[in-house]
Amino acid sequence: MIIAVDGPTASGKGTIAKALSEHFGLPHLDTGLLYRAVGRQVALVGGNPDDASDALRATGFPDGLLEDPELRTEETGGLASRVSVHPAVRQALFDRQRAFALQPGGAVLDGRDIGTVIAPDAEAKLYITASVSARAQRRFREMHERGVPVTLLEIEDDLRRRDERDSNRAAAPLVPAPDAMIIDTSSLNREEAIAAAIAAVEEART
Numbered sequence: 001m002i003i004a005v006d007g008p009t010a011s012g013k014g015t016i017a018k019a020l021s022e023h024f025g026l027p028h029l030d031t032g033l034l035y036r037a038v039g040r041q042v043a044l045v046g047g048n049p050d051d052a053s054d055a056l057r058a059t060g061f062p063d064g065l066l067e068d069p070e071l072r073t074e075e076t077g078g079l080a081s082r083v084s085v086h087p088a089v090r091q092a093l094f095d096r097q098r099a100f101a102l103q104p105g106g107a108v109l110d111g112r113d114i115g116t117v118i119a120p121d122a123e124a125k126l127y128i129t130a131s132v133s134a135r136a137q138r139r140f141r142e143m144h145e146r147g148v149p150v151t152l153l154e155i156e157d158d159l160r161r162r163d164e165r166d167s168n169r170a171a172a173p174l175v176p177a178p179d180a181m182i183i184d185t186s187s188l189n190r191e192e193a194i195a196a197a198i199a200a201v202e203e204a205r206t
Contacts (some may be wrong), residue, residue: 007112008174009163012128024108026107031093035081040061078161097111101118125177126181132160
């Protein structure tokens with residue numbers, strides 16, 4: 001069984017995908033981490049994330065980079081959003097994601113184009129969303145706990161910019177798959193959001 005979990009930044013899709021992976025006993029891939037690695041690699045070599053050639057070269061990042069804690073920073077998240085607009089970058093990472101989805105037994109993948117591009121044949125497709133305000137509050141708490149000096153307003157502005165880029169890019173824009181089950185987590189706590197996602201997957205299997 002392939003489970004596709006899509007949605008914007010800080011919607012809770014990563015937490016939900018991990019929980020689904022554990023619940024159904026399936027391997028999990030955070031595809032956004034691949035784009036973060038590309039963005040980080042561009043920065044490490046002094047390239048320009050808005051330049052398609054620089055971004056494409058960075059898709060050859062070393063596997064060890066996926067363990068770099070810098071991938072989880074807001075700065076790298078912004079770089080990931082910028083490199084992901086390039087069609088050549090998305091194509092370079094497509095095969096890696098598709099192979100993971102098609103492994104024997106299935107998998108859970110979360111990202112922004114899993115149900116529409118990477119695994120349109122997934123048995124269960126979820127689109128996790130939330131208001132900008134709710135997402136910013138969550139991200140602000142995360143950053144505060146990690147000791148990162150950032151304001152709520154800065155996070156809200158960053159989320160809006162990312163949403164704009166991700167939703168309007170020419171290659172694989174962030175949109176729900178036509179047959180995706182939409183879960184709005186704005187007013188849900190972690191346990192409620194996970195329960196709603198498990199119920200949606202169970203419904204899709206019937």
